[in-house]
Amino acid sequence: MAPIRAIGFDADDTLWHNERFFKLTEARFAELLRDYAAPDHLAERLLAAERRNLGRYGFGIKGFVLSMIETAMDVTDDRVPATVLRRIVEAGHDMLEHPIELLPSVQDTVADLHGRYTLILITKGDLLDQERKLAQSGLGDWFDGIEIVSDKTPDIYIRAFAPHGGARAGLMVGNSMKSDVLPMIAAGGIGVHVPHGQEWALEAAEPPKDEARFHALENLSALPDLVRHLGD
Incomplete structure (x- = not known):
């Protein structure tokens, strides 16, 4: 060599x-969607969305947030409340501003x-x-x-x-x-x-x-x- x-x-x-902030946000996401999907099932759906979207959005927080929004729509059959979508976006903002x-x-x-x-x-x-x-x-x-x-x-x-x-x-x-x-x-x-x-x-x-x-x-x-x- x-x-x-x-x-x-x-x-x-x-x-x-870095990853700890994604894990904390995933827990926050599971709490927001607790009335629609069990945490383990939601995590599987989110990971599948992230895998699908890597070619579209690449790596990073923005793609992660878009995958959470897509997953929220999927598990609620497009009935996810606007307040939940807002909270997801706010979670992404928090990640982007974390010291x-x-x-x-x-x-x-x-x-x-x-x-x-x-x-x-x-x-x-x-x-x-x-x-x-x-x-x-x-x-x-x-x-x-x-x-x-x-x-x-x-x-x-x-x-x-x-x-x-x-x-x-x-x-x-x-x-x-x-x-x-x-x-x-x-x-x-x-x-x-x-x-x-x-x-x-x-x-x-x-x-x-x-x-x-x-x-x-x-x-x-x-x-x-x-x-x-x-x-x-």
Whole structure:
């Protein structure tokens, strides 16, 4: 493997909390629709709507809100009260305005690696929302490049790392096996999984077997030591 020159970081649930706000909003959604559907059934219908709508709306809060509205109409046979729809929209507003909370060790880890490697933030989702979160995080100045993409694929990683020695000289770290690890390995780089503890069902994937370019860490604070070890 080539020496590591660039490190890519996922944002949501790698640098700051994100999925917990979706879970809280899903619980709020279940309460709003409690007279029409059982929570488990509603969750299944919502997940199916999210899966259908990824190609239409992409990733992020706005698509999530539209999927909740669609699900509410479906489970009520289009009889959902306007007050419920308003509450769903308000829940989306709350998510878009929620302050950023960094995960443990993030600041120290990024500061440790800054200057020794090219650091790239590679995140998917709504452009305005991701820009807002990055600005509020205070981490923007630590990164040499920012990539906000509609999805994460091997081609995306090849393009993102191309100016920095290529994917084969790159490492991508994130909480999603499906989006952060597997496509980076397919692109020729190193994929590092740091689980968050809360995972969206559509991001679930099995880890690769017998793959030398795959590494798993319990938390982000272990990343600098791993990078140094890989450089030995």
